[in-house]
Amino acid sequence: MGNFILSGILDKKKIVIVAWKTCCKYLKEGGLGLKSLKTFNGASNLHLCWKLFQDNNIWSSLFASMVRRNNRVIKHSIKSSLWSSIKDNFGIVKDNTHWLIGTGKLTNFWLDSWLDEPLTLKFKIPEILHNTLTAKVQKTSF
Structure with a gap:
């Protein structure tokens, strides 16, 4: 150019x-x-990183399954031109986002990262039991 x-x-x-x-x-x-291509590329990589872990579409679900292990992202490289750029931005995205619980009806008490990391990971609950953990972070009225 x-x-x-x-x-x-x-x-x-x-x-x-x-x-x-x-x-x-x-x-x-x-x-x-x-426009600086370096700045534009950095912004694009941050956006891809955000979409990777927030979207529920097919590409993000598939790609997330490749780069997540026990609700943490892998540090090593894989055969992907995207991952080498995205992995360096994961810490930035994680440090600058937070959960909005709302009513708690959609947030799984055990499996979601609403307390920084899932409680299943914190308490070392075996993965075979995860499908039975359906409690939600929901305000209950008495």
Whole structure:
């Protein structure tokens, strides 16, 4: 991109006299107002990371099943061009999100991460028993 903007020809290299970082500054700051691809890519990766763990669509469910182990994300690489970019953003997304319980009718007391980590993990409840744990975080009236 830099070659094209500075020389008008993709194949011909010229001496770059303006840094790409300067080109990405706002016009008011002396730049060309171009979008930084690095910033855009970072924002896209954060968005993908958020969607991976919040959406219930097919791609996120499938991909989450590949990268989650005991409700934690794997640290190692897998054969995926997405995961190498997304895994570095998981901590940022986790640190900047929180649960909104509402009435608690939809939040599973044992299996959901409403207290930072699922209680099944905290108390080491075997996975074979997880399908029997159906209690909700719900306000009960007496």
